[in-house]
Amino acid sequence: MPDVICHLDALLTARGMTLADLARQVGVTQVNLSVLKNNRAKAIRFSTLTAICDVLEVQPGDIFTVE
């Protein structure tokens, strides 16, 4: 089964943001974002994805790729 790779780490570095900043702006816990960032998440809510895209001003395809 292909793996979904999350590029949140690179996106945050490029913007000089911390995971805590993003968690606060998105409205989810830092623990959950950490799970997502480290590719341990099994699913993501549309509301979470939309909020991340909104804050980082990116599209879902910029956050995830399938390998």
Place this chain on the structure above:
Amino acid sequence: MAAKGEPPRSFSQLLAVVLFVLSAVSLVTAVVLPFSRLTQTDAVVRLNVAPLESHLVLETAPGLPEGVALAPTSEEGLTVDAVANPDGSDEVPPAGLRLLGALGTSVWGLALALIAFLLGRIVFTVGRGDPFNPANPVRFIAMSLTVIIGSLAADTLNWLAASAFYDHYSLQPPLEVVAYYSWTPILLGALVLILAEAFRSGRHLARDTEGLV
């Protein structure tokens, strides 16, 4: 005292410990009771009283043999406790009769011990933050079956004991032996089966949302 880093025991975990203790006490009582009855010289069974004659039975039950006495129960007028050799001065009832009189209570005690143990395990997992542990639905099903089978077995043994006592002492109406099976444990067992199904569904939901952010 809790070790460093160990979370404090929650109320659920303390409740689980209480249930384990209750289970142990019930088990010991259920095992000891039959042996205790064998060492005593009387035998006790519960008998029914024919309707409309309950006011007569305690004083003037016809054909009541010497050495058998009747005592009122909480279901006054409907049942009586028949005691053979109540003061120990008459013939000691056969060992089988003394033992049979205690077996119904003993079986119910064993069932209670198992129910309390299983409930303790369930409450323990809830206290640990793992209510949808895969073993819990199985534990609920085992509890349900124990309630139903334990109740039926206890009622049957009580009926057998009463019948044996009735025949041994050649008792007569208005005293009578009626097989009585309560619906309450069966309904309770069905309710616990529904809980098992709810916990099984909860397990599926928990698995579905595992890793969801």
